[in-house]
Amino acid sequence: MPSRGETAGERDVRWMRVALEAARRAGEAGDVPVGAALVEGERLLAIGENRRERDQDPTAHAEIVALRAGAALRGRWHLEGTTLYVTLEPCAMCAGALVLARVDALVFAAADPRAGAVRTLWRIADDPRLNHRLEIRGDVLAEEAAELLRRFFRARR
């Protein structure tokens, strides 16, 4: 449900900026800068920053962190009615988790040529063989998200 006078595309950009802020915080803390925002209608249900290094948890990608937080807040594992915004195309783990959690829609910023699993290497999140499929939109603020990643890896070299 967009705000007055706001197009669906403008709404996507507005929520992606929230995910980008989470990505920036991850980068400042030493994790690869990827961030996610889980949105229900006009409500921000949960935020996820990539926390793999901080938590030494191989599953702590931004998407998983946001899904687990959203389910904990709802008190149930079904996340119907939500949209996940994430700054990088999800990997196989995260794409699979989005399907399992029955998230309605996925909006991502930059494609991931190495591990992207919703468009690039596989199309896991809208495969007709699975019992749930997400609506998917990509390329929302992709350049800002990609630049954040490039800057992070340049600084580490």
Place this chain on the structure above:
Amino acid sequence: MPSRGETAGERDVRWMRVALEAARRAGEAGDVPVGAALVEGERLLAIGENRRERDQDPTAHAEIVALRAGAALRGRWHLEGTTLYVTLEPCAMCAGALVLARVDALVFAAADPRAGAVRTLWRIADDPRLNHRLEIRGDVLAEEAAELLRRFFRARR
């Protein structure tokens, strides 16, 4: 490293029985009976039961539970040198997580015709395009694992 006089196949069966025990406990607690055992050499590093319903966590598959517990015990997200035993072929989320965690090998019992992502629908865990690949063996105590699932779903009908 197999025990004296034990073949590699016998070793797989021995550890799969540990995973099957975890699957049984999951079923008794009302969760779909899937269990996992994360093994390092001859040491059981972590156990995972499917806890989705108990925890209302969409990501709490047996494999993810075991990987997170193993990483927490090691104090690092890399799980090189480990083998994951699981009673059902991993889904996309779990297959992706096994790759991310750099687990050496995966041994599963029953194939999953609906969502299996290491052999059935996709081959995510040994794809040459990814930066890590697992050694995979299937069909270890498959009938016992499948019967456990059938009995669970029959009782629920």
